[in-house]
Amino acid sequence: MSPVDDRIRSSTNAFRGGVHLHRGKELMTMMWYDTDWGWGGWALMTVGMVLFWVVVITAVVLAVRYLASPRGTAANPPGYGPTRAEDVLAERFARGEIDEDQYRRHLALIRENR
Template sequence: MMYGDGWMWGWGGWALMSIMMVLVWALVIAGIVLAIRFLGGPRQSAGRSHGYPKSSAEDLLAERFARGEIDEDEYRRRAALLREHR
């Protein structure tokens, strides 16, 4: 014997369809959010770069000296100049 118009799922079928509809919409919304983030490119907040605090001028100068971009005399001269203008 059939129930109603031939639907044999009952309340369990309606609950399953409701849950599936919520999951489908959640996937659609998550996909849109991820697409916007991906296409929007990287964002940098003021004063921060890639989640690290912005370095001071002396820190940047020390990094350049450590990498060998500037010699010791130039490092000392620029460091003194930075300290003088604080």
């Protein structure tokens, strides 16, 4: 057999599995084993798997954060209850930065403009 025949036989056996010749040596292969991708195939597969798991983990984290985020309920609908501005105003009043009259005026303005 010529070297060309060996390469043809080698490449067809690589897809079927079995015994074939590769660079003058007889090798036992499994299906799709000897496709000569070399390290490039491994690198591509590694990058692909890393990207796949990054996407899966990111999707799970975002889903958990979305489902666990506080949203309005029937007992506490959004737009009711203290807001961040009211909390800051109450803190300033508690520290003594503003007096009661200023606190009441600012609180009325905040609630009026909701």
